[in-house]
Amino acid sequence: AQTVTQSQPEMSVQEAETVTLSCTYDTSESNYYLFWYKQPPSRQMILVIRQEAYKQQNATENRFSVNFQKAAKSFSLKISDSQLGDTAMYFCAFTYYNYGQNFVFGPGTRLSVLP
Amino acid sequence: SQTIHQWPATLVQPVGSPLSLECTVEGTSNPNLYWYRQAAGRGLQLLFYSVGIGQISSEVPQNLSASRPQDRQFILSSKKLLLSDSGFYLCAWRPGKNIQYFGAGTRLSVL
Numbered sequence: 327a328q329t330v331t332q333s334q335p336e337m338s339v340q341e342a343e344t345v346t347l348s349c350t351y352d353t354s355e356s357n358y359y360l361f362w363y364k365q366p367p368s369r370q371m372i373l374v375i376r377q378e379a380y381k382q383q384n385a386t387e388n389r390f391s392v393n394f395q396k397a398a399k400s401f402s403l404k405i406s407d408s409q410l411g412d413t414a415m416y417f418c419a420f421t422y423y424n425y426g427q428n429f430v431f432g433p434g435t436r437l438s439v440l441p
Numbered sequence: 442s443q444t445i446h447q448w449p450a451t452l453v454q455p456v457g458s459p460l461s462l463e464c465t466v467e468g469t470s471n472p473n474l475y476w477y478r479q480a481a482g483r484g485l486q487l488l489f490y491s492v493g494i495g496q497i498s499s500e501v502p503q504n505l506s507a508s509r510p511q512d513r514q515f516i517l518s519s520k521k522l523l524l525s526d527s528g529f530y531l532c533a534w535r536p537g538k539n540i541q542y543f544g545a546g547t548r549l550s551v552l
Binding site for chain 1: 546
């Protein structure tokens, strides 16, 4: 069964600095999607960024970018110019191309942005 | 536009009482729908998913059940709540292969 691991339960970063959150996953398939979701204190789950496994180019969304290493099964999230509003739980998630396959979420990393 | 609604936002229930949480999706038809539970400070546990009316798949055996009486309505229920049912419940829908959207969640406290 596929699994998603986030080895950093908690992290902190100073405002305006850059931070990288780690994620590794386990799968024997080659076609899948990867995601980072953000859950702020309001607990609303918000999609931050997504990556399709067949695309070698790393996805970017404004201050958020990923480092996708398919051979290493690694999918890290880099947040540049951290803002206080980035304080949240961050979940890495995975699903196969097959529409019937469910999402698998990692345990999350709690990020605190310090003023 | 497509939106997902989940209610109530907060619920406090005594042990042994019934439960009904509702989730509806607007602006789409035949969505894949999901119920997750999140314990405090923890990740998401998939409870149920549905690919159509009356079609429910359970991921974890437990005190809860789910139903889908209408195409865009997904209900999470319990006949008798346990203390261990406390948590944050999230409904989600999947409009396509590469995305899943979440409702605002329900904070359930069983006392």
